Amino acid sequence: MEHLQAYRAAGDGKHRANKPIEARARNRRLLFAAAVLFVAAFANTESNAQAGPFAPLAGSWSGAGTVILDDGSTERIRCRAKYAPIGPTLEMSLTCASDAYKFILGANVKSEGGAIAGSWSETSRNISGSLQGRGAGGNYELVASTAGFNANISLKTSGNKQSVSIRADSQFRGANVSLSK
Known part of the structure; x- marks a missing residue:
């Protein structure tokens, strides 16, 4: 006590x-x-x-597809994408790899009235450039360019499914990827 x-x-x-x-x-x-x-x-x-034009992309996606090399050969690839929209801006990353091939694409873009502009980088090859195009509601047509490299990128989103098509004019000819949330 x-x-x-x-x-x-x-x-x-x-x-x-x-x-x-x-x-x-x-x-x-x-x-x-x-x-x-x-x-x-x-x-x-x-x-x-x-909210905003990139809202349908928000979150993490994964899937598979093929990459087309300059000799016409194809390789199967696995991919992961992450989209972080904030209002009219979007930060994204797309990483795809096979046993012998890998690319890491990142971008920061802004949409104004359906016009999209920003920058991109491909870190595994240490290249970067500008990104321009149009789109909204999960469907976008873009052109990525830098000195000696141009690529057309088509991104189509419907619900939790997404397709990404990249066509380029270099040793990397393109890629077709199907992703889901």
């Missing part, structure tokens, strides 16, 4: 069991309010990410 009295005296009566009921209730209300604000902020961020 002496020990308990000394403990309470050392804490100046601020032992948890001594807190008034109103203070504990206020702390619970503050914690609940903080949780509600956090959820509201997260939900608002998600809705902004889902």
Whole structure:
């Protein structure tokens, strides 16, 4: 008993069991309010990410397809794509690989009135350039270009299915990929 009295005296009566009921209730209300604000902020961020011309692309996709090399040969490839739309802008990455071939395509674009413009890079070959085109609602026709390289990119999305077609004028002739969420 002496020990308990000394403990309470050392804490100046601020032992948890001594807190008034109103203070504990206020702390619970503050914690609940903080949780509600956090959820509201997260939900608002998600809705902004889902709004805009790139909304149908949002999220991670995966699938398979073929890559066409300059000699006309084809190889099967597996691909992963990630699209992060925020309003009229989109950040994307597409990684495709086979046993002998790999490309990593990234892009940052903005849409204004259906016109799309931005930049792209292919990191495994250390090249980058501009990206322009048109589209909305999950369907886009784009041209990626840099010195000595041009590629037409067609992206068509319907629900959780997507097809990507790339046609180029270099040793990499193109790719056809089917993705799903």
